[in-house]
Amino acid sequence: MADSSNHPPAHGSGATAVATPPPGPTVIGPGHDFETVSKAISEIVLTRRTPLGWVFGFAIAFLFMMIFLGAATYLFLKGVGIWGIDIPVAWGFAIVNFVWWIGIGHAGTLISAILLLLHQKWRMSISRFAEAMTLFAVACAGMFPLLHMGRPWLFYWLFPYPSTMMVWPQFRSPLVWDVFAVSTYATVSLVFWYVGLVPDVATLRDRAKTDFGRKFYGVLCLGWRGSARHWARYEMAALLLAGLATPLVVSVHTVVSFDFAVAIVPGWHTTIFPPYFVAGAIYSGFAMVLTLAIPLRAAYRLEDFVTIWHLDVMAKVMLTTGLVLAYGYGCEAFYSWYSADTFERYMMWNRMFGPYAAAYWALIASNIAIPQLLWFKKVRTNIPMLFFVSLVINTGMWLERYVIVITSLHRDFLVSSWGRYAPTVWDWAVFTGTIGLFLTLFMLFIRFLPMISIVEMRTLLPQSKVTEHEAQEA
Amino acid sequence: MHEATQPELYGMMAEFLDAGDLVAAARAVKKAGYRHFDAFTPAPIEALQEAMELEHTEVPLCTLIGGICGGTVAFWLEYWISKVNFPINVGGRPLNSWPAFIPVTFELTILFAALTAAFGMFALNGLPRLYHPVFNVPRFSRVTSDGFFLCIEAKDARFDRAGTRTFLESLRPREVTDVVP
Numbered sequence: 337m338a339d340s341s342n343h344p345p346a347h348g349s350g351a352t353a354v355a356t357p358p359p360g361p362t363v364i365g366p367g368h369d370f371e372t373v374s375k376a377i378s379e380i381v382l383t384r385r386t387p388l389g390w391v392f393g394f395a396i397a398f399l400f401m402m403i404f405l406g407a408a409t410y411l412f413l414k415g416v417g418i419w420g421i422d423i424p425v426a427w428g429f430a431i432v433n434f435v436w437w438i439g440i441g442h443a444g445t446l447i448s449a450i451l452l453l454l455h456q457k458w459r460m461s462i463s464r465f466a467e468a469m470t471l472f473a474v475a476c477a478g479m480f481p482l483l484h485m486g487r488p489w490l491f492y493w494l495f496p497y498p499s500t501m502m503v504w505p506q507f508r509s510p511l512v513w514d515v516f517a518v519s520t521y522a523t524v525s526l527v528f529w530y531v532g533l534v535p536d537v538a539t540l541r542d543r544a545k546t547d548f549g550r551k552f553y554g555v556l557c558l559g560w561r562g563s564a565r566h567w568a569r570y571e572m573a574a575l576l577l578a579g580l581a582t583p584l585v586v587s588v589h590t591v592v593s594f595d596f597a598v599a600i601v602p603g604w605h606t607t608i609f610p611p612y613f614v615a616g617a618i619y620s621g622f623a624m625v626l627t628l629a630i631p632l633r634a635a636y637r638l639e640d641f642v643t644i645w646h647l648d649v650m651a652k653v654m655l656t657t658g659l660v661l662a663y664g665y666g667c668e669a670f671y672s673w674y675s676a677d678t679f680e681r682y683m684m685w686n687r688m689f690g691p692y693a694a695a696y697w698a699l700i701a702s703n704i705a706i707p708q709l710l711w712f713k714k715v716r717t718n719i720p721m722l723f724f725v726s727l728v729i730n731t732g733m734w735l736e737r738y739v740i741v742i743t744s745l746h747r748d749f750l751v752s753s754w755g756r757y758a759p760t761v762w763d764w765a766v767f768t769g770t771i772g773l774f775l776t777l778f779m780l781f782i783r784f785l786p787m788i789s790i791v792e793m794r795t796l797l798p799q800s801k802v803t804e805h806e807a808q809e810a
Numbered sequence: 811m812h813e814a815t816q817p818e819l820y821g822m823m824a825e826f827l828d829a830g831d832l833v834a835a836a837r838a839v840k841k842a843g844y845r846h847f848d849a850f851t852p853a854p855i856e857a858l859q860e861a862m863e864l865e866h867t868e869v870p871l872c873t874l875i876g877g878i879c880g881g882t883v884a885f886w887l888e889y890w891i892s893k894v895n896f897p898i899n900v901g902g903r904p905l906n907s908w909p910a911f912i913p914v915t916f917e918l919t920i921l922f923a924a925l926t927a928a929f930g931m932f933a934l935n936g937l938p939r940l941y942h943p944v945f946n947v948p949r950f951s952r953v954t955s956d957g958f959f960l961c962i963e964a965k966d967a968r969f970d971r972a973g974t975r976t977f978l979e980s981l982r983p984r985e986v987t988d989v990v991p
Contacts (some may be wrong), residue, residue, distance in 0.1 A: 370852055510913075520920055562848065562852060567859070578921050800855060
């Protein structure tokens, strides 16, 4: 370091080595260093007064969460009969919403784990709130099987524990696999999220203006002090968690699809389900990430961190997974014809032209037709258009689960057992209520925790790079 | 240490202007034969880990052991429940229908491995530890923004108040501070 004494204090030798930004797409706006990044992200939590927009948004979200609370209370009083479910459609909204929410969660894990392993730098600024989205979506998803049980206070019967009843869960049932898959997914997502948060919360501790803030964040960050020895283990653990979360996320929606595919109901009993469920999960998850990211970056002026290029890349991921999904729909239709099975063929005909045809064609329009707009760069970089497409995909993915659950169940093998399904006002109340629960948790998250990983943004800056030249000089 | 008038020290902390200087310093400290020292940075610095020759096999080992335990426990539990404790004959299928036991075995392998990776990492790092002497350095709060620090601990055999200070000052730090315990 022969020349280090000549450095102006503001610029490290690392910064001068990479003075000109590399050409091509940007993952972070120009002119940032460690301090500005830390300040920009931590100030949202620490110093600014609660913005009026946040209060307004939180109030609405909270109102919807109260609808959930009311609907769940009435459900506990009366039982699941207040819902539209009956034989033959005993699953109804509960399972539709469960699959929808759990699928949304998948994008968070994809962004934080799979793209980490693939060294995709653009994931860094969106990974934190995408992970938060995962957690809250899984929490909402978990509500539905619990409420659908009828006696939710007995949920622990699902776990293998030595009970006085001397019975055990049936380990050959996909529904039991589901319990393990979803609870593992929730736990691992929480741990992964928390591990990522620890150094950022330490930043909040050191920047907190109030004594309470220092104590609160100080305890939450476990006394993190940025030790190089700690960072080495920390990075290894983060890498391992990413490696573990990657097969996990694929397994979760695979197991969810087994809930259907292992049954012999027409339209469900098909091997295309696991891959096509996973693709659909990522598709809907990215749509939800965009739905959340677009208002957030505008409201909190995060355009430097979530650049237009991020949105463009996410739109491309949606386009790709959407095409995989379209292939899945195609396969489903083709194989129900090719199977030459009366019930399979009838199921597909009924799905397309039966009483729920409107839902089917709306799903095709919103999951296949409209997203083709994303082929155009003009649409991918047009923020209102992109927001619109992401909302359409969210709706489309919900319709997909509705069509899969309802059309297969309402007319299966015996004409005498056919029936119809219509959701009641309580179905809608619980569903919109979980959206309120999700948004409430999300609003609290953006108010009290850094919504972008400060540490990961730092690693994008030249300040964190030590060139080979400098290392040799020592 | 022998000057009775001066308080006991935890160590001596040097702050550097940037990661490059810190890496060079860490290399020099290592070369000088110090063993009990640590660097503190706002973000993980790859070159620093190389300079300090940090090799960590404990976290992966913990994770591996956790994963093996999780998988073994899950499969054993399913086998024992289905074959030994509560056998149910479903259409004459084998009681040990192992393919059906794989999803839960897989999930619990991941669960145990992930939990040991995360909590093993925290335990090996000695966290949570809310108080640490390095927090006594006034500027140390910069470590979570843009501060780069290196601390040589007093328990190191080569530590000597005057000598270590002169040595650290030769590494072009921003400043050198005593760290009280």
